[in-house]
Amino acid sequence: MLDEAWTLSPSVALRPEPFGALAYHFGNRKLTFLKRPELVVAVRALGEHPDVRSALVAAGIPATQHAAYAEALAGLARTDMIRPRGEGVAA
Amino acid sequence: MTIAPARPTADRPKTGTLVEQFELGLDAPICLTWELTYACNLECAHCLSSSGRRDPRELTTEQCEAVIDELQRMQVFYVNIGGGEPTIRPDFWHLLQYAVDHQVGVKFSTNGVRLTPERAAFLASPACNGYVDVQISLDGATAEVNDYVRGPRSYDTALTALQNLQDAGFTDAKISVVCTRQNISQLDDFKALADRFGATLRLTRLRPSGRGADVWDELHPLPEQQRELYDWLMAHGEGVLTGDSFFHLAAFGEALPGLNLCGAGRVVCLIDPVGDVYACPFAIHDNFLAGNLLADGGFQRVWQDSDLFADLRSPQTGGACAKCSFYDTCRGGCMAAKFFTGLPLDGPDPECVQGYGEAALAGERTVPAASQDHSKAAPTRNQPVMLTIGQRPDVLAPPSAPPVSACAENPLAGFTP
């Protein structure tokens, strides 16, 4: 995943909260919590970077933690909070 | 966004579990219930909001639109609408559309009285964009059990509404059941009923709120029924919604899925028909009144600045529960259930499954007087049998569930942290 291009789903809104953010998907109506502010920054940055890794770097996340963040992102992908940025789904 | 929230955010820990974070409160609620009217066509014996008559101070259409605008700004993504019977407000369908158009999804609870084939078709149409959830209240899987508590013909009304929704192609309606002494034995039947209508079953806890206080002794599940309910939820929990309302049952052993905490004033609250903001839909009492959105500068001001909410978000002690080994998941149970049965808020729940509630109920206590009541002054032909015959022994007819209203308790239903 780290080398792929991803983005926040168009039907998802992020609401800032003291611990991070609440993500709501207007399509499937799932509510998810992003439990770290760094994760929120990274998720917001996804669409503006060529791949996930550079979004994590831009969010100031050290390389040693990239694998853990990739796992958190995979969790978000399972409910379509974020999605791969292929042709036709550009942000 | 406000610049200077009055509540203490400075020393708020950045880490900790979600439950710990939620106990400290959020910038906006996750589970907001909005009761649009106290008027109701029915007179359910256990109505949590003591509804019946419209309050003359009810928010106007314009005031309701302003509330929706504010919820959109606060990013409250959906609201649980109840009452009273919300659909008897003439502007109900307009407000529903207005909310959906402003990115505020709606889950509304109804007894079904206005769910005609035309309305069902509207709900299933692209105009609602899938942002609308419908909960039909039903407190018995048979007319006998349901109508005992909800009133004559209310079972037929609910089933007609479900049929109309299904015929219109509305998918996944909810059948919302308040679990009582009389319907716990019908859990399988409720499930079958839900399957029949392509609906999802939603079970919630009976609380001694509103008129529920008067009938709680007769309606609340017996200790062995709590066990039955717990076992049933463990076996069938998947695919059944609970509003996370049974977290006090966690003390039977394994915690049920969902959030284990009382969200009152932290992630949950209620806006009532006149704009009063309470900590929880089951806590309509002056002690839990945080403010009024007309008088106090809007909902956001009340949510973020009220002294009551600041207090509810400050660290709480477990009191007599603190030494209980199940405190981590049970958290002492439901604040409203304790308050309305006259028990201390930092002690065990009246339905504590470790048995401490019964002991507490047997002791010295004063049940608080209701601070408001919109019940009809004179009973109508819709009055449930339960009330017309006084305190009838349980053997006869079963009562059942809740009022027409609904977010029930814990908000985060259905979502896993």
Ligand code: SF4
């Ligand atoms: S003693 Fe308190 S924490 Fe323990 S099970 Fe009873 S209500 Fe829950």
Ligand code: SF4
């Ligand atoms: S219903 Fe009870 S447990 Fe749930 S939020 Fe209200 S007071 Fe708390």
